[in-house]
Amino acid sequence: MLQMKHIDNTPSTPGKFKMEKSPYNRLRLHSSLAKLTFWSIVFLGLIFVFFYRSPSSSSPVTSDLNRRSLRTNFYGGPAWEKRVRTSAKIRSRNGISVLVTGAAGFVGTHVSAALKRRGDGVLGLDNFNDYYDPSLKRARQALLERTGVYIVEGDINDVALLKKLFDIVPFTHVMHLAAQAGVRYAMENPSSYVHSNIAGLVSLLEVCKSANPQPAIVWASSSSVYGLNTKVPFSEKDRTDQPASLYAATKKAGEEIAHTYNHIYGLSLTGLRFFTVYGPWGRPDMAYFFFSRDILKGKSIQIFEAANHGTVARDFTYIDDIVKGCLGALDTAEKSTGSGGKKKGPAQLRVYNLGNTSPVPVSDLVSILERLLKVKAKRMIMKLPRNGDVQFTHANISLAQRELGYKPTTDLKTGLKKFVQWYLSYYGNGKKSAQ
Numbered sequence: 001m002l003q004m005k006h007i008d009n010t011p012s013t014p015g016k017f018k019m020e021k022s023p024y025n026r027l028r029l030h031s032s033l034a035k036l037t038f039w040s041i042v043f044l045g046l047i048f049v050f051f052y053r054s055p056s057s058s059s060p061v062t063s064d065l066n067r068r069s070l071r072t073n074f075y076g077g078p079a080w081e082k083r084v085r086t087s088a089k090i091r092s093r094n095g096i097s098v099l100v101t102g103a104a105g106f107v108g109t110h111v112s113a114a115l116k117r118r119g120d121g122v123l124g125l126d127n128f129n130d131y132y133d134p135s136l137k138r139a140r141q142a143l144l145e146r147t148g149v150y151i152v153e154g155d156i157n158d159v160a161l162l163k164k165l166f167d168i169v170p171f172t173h174v175m176h177l178a179a180q181a182g183v184r185y186a187m188e189n190p191s192s193y194v195h196s197n198i199a200g201l202v203s204l205l206e207v208c209k210s211a212n213p214q215p216a217i218v219w220a221s222s223s224s225v226y227g228l229n230t231k232v233p234f235s236e237k238d239r240t241d242q243p244a245s246l247y248a249a250t251k252k253a254g255e256e257i258a259h260t261y262n263h264i265y266g267l268s269l270t271g272l273r274f275f276t277v278y279g280p281w282g283r284p285d286m287a288y289f290f291f292s293r294d295i296l297k298g299k300s301i302q303i304f305e306a307a308n309h310g311t312v313a314r315d316f317t318y319i320d321d322i323v324k325g326c327l328g329a330l331d332t333a334e335k336s337t338g339s340g341g342k343k344k345g346p347a348q349l350r351v352y353n354l355g356n357t358s359p360v361p362v363s364d365l366v367s368i369l370e371r372l373l374k375v376k377a378k379r380m381i382m383k384l385p386r387n388g389d390v391q392f393t394h395a396n397i398s399l400a401q402r403e404l405g406y407k408p409t410t411d412l413k414t415g416l417k418k419f420v421q422w423y424l425s426y427y428g429n430g431k432k433s434a435q
């Protein structure tokens with residue numbers, strides 16, 4: 001406004017300046033020019049501060065990350081803060097208030113909805129990147145919106161945003177599910193794994209360690225940390241130092257980073273090793289999802305096999321079972337012990353397998369899908385590529401059973417039936433299909 005006023009008082013054409021002859025007028029001209037320069041500098045300075053220093057805009061790390069729309073939206077203001085508070089408000093006795101990162105993701109959406117249903121306060125955070133079709137993430141967001149969960153659009157690397165959220169809400173828990181997922185994509189875009197799964201985790205833990213009170217954190221690790229292990233079923237005590245993909249390596253690094261923040265700052269940390277989670281509202285980059293799409297379209301699908309026609313199998317785990325495991329982990333998490341960034345005593349540090357305990361060959365998965373979709377798949381058997389995939393996974397879940405009350409109840413046939421029902425209702429019979 002100031003600038004506008006100043007410009008209004010300034011002669012509008014250079015010709016008018018030339019006509020001013022008296023020393024008094026020259027003095028006025030100099031003074032006007034000086035004012036104009038001064039206010040221009042002030043105005044440019046304000047623009048610079050607004051765009052480059054605003055806590056609401058995270059600086060893009062690389063052009064690639066930029067492409068994947070990781071920049072955050074603007075936030076702030078009383079109406080926005082009210083939305084944040086209302087969403088995070090606890091509505092049941094003994095409820096908890098949880099910041100769910102990756103809330104527009106597959107597991108994040110289901111966990112957020114389940115917490116909200118039982119009366120906990122839930123605030124979502126998601127950067128809505130385009131690793132897979134963002135419209136699916138928007139649809140999940142709309143679903144959560146209807147249950148009263150607000151998702152703040154922002155990146156976990158945006159420390160200023162995270163601090164602001166903790167200033168507004170004293171979260172008791174963080175359910176950290178934001179990550180760069182997918183085993184094979186790590187060869188295409190390695191930096192996105194470092195950005196989300198390592199830098200993002202550290203930025204979140206930095207804010208959590210300084211928060212008062214410190215929250216307890218439950219976060220998503222992965223079955224892939226077992227890497228090239230051949231001893232089955234995989235137990236939490238087994239070695240995890242032979243990751244087969246960069247994805248696995250970043251999840252393993254996350255477990256070590258968790259150890260450090262627990263040790264130095266007294267943060268309560270629980271890592272959950274998810275085993276190939278599937279179900280309605282799932283991730284289109286996962287095999288069961290794009291197999292369904294391609295079978296319906298009559299496109300051929302590649303089914304991997306190991307050397308000497310060895311079976312490739314996964315301990316596929318249904319989303320509702322995983323949600324129960326996540327809630328069990330949140331409910332048994334002890335408080336962090338630090339405050340003001342200082343540890344006051346030893347804190348809980350846990351890792352659990354959340355699997356189904358019954359691996360199924362990928363070819364059987366395809367047979368189940370064929371029956372449910374009533375379409376024969378065009379199968380192409382391929383040698384397991386050297387791109388990070390492991391031959392099999394199989395979880396020993398006795399620790400989670402004992403300590404979290406985790407007990408999966410959904411077999412692959414039942415779970416896929418629910419997935420296919422959802423898929424057909426969401427995309428239609430292959431006419432409108434997943435990207």
Ligand SMILES: O=C(O)[C@H]1O[C@H](OP(=O)(O)OP(=O)(O)OC[C@H]2O[C@@H](n3ccc(=O)[nH]c3=O)[C@H](O)[C@@H]2O)[C@H](O)[C@@H](O)[C@H]1O
Binds near residue numbers: 183222276312
């Ligand atoms: O447990 C985990 O921690 C991980 O689970 C998931 O990884 P995966 O178990 O590899 O699932 P997914 O890609 O669906 O492949 C399933 C099977 O199909 C085989 N597969 C795959 C593609 C293909 O074209 N053909 C094929 O046979 C393939 O060889 C495999 O045997 C998550 O994506 C990952 O983010 C992480 O959470």
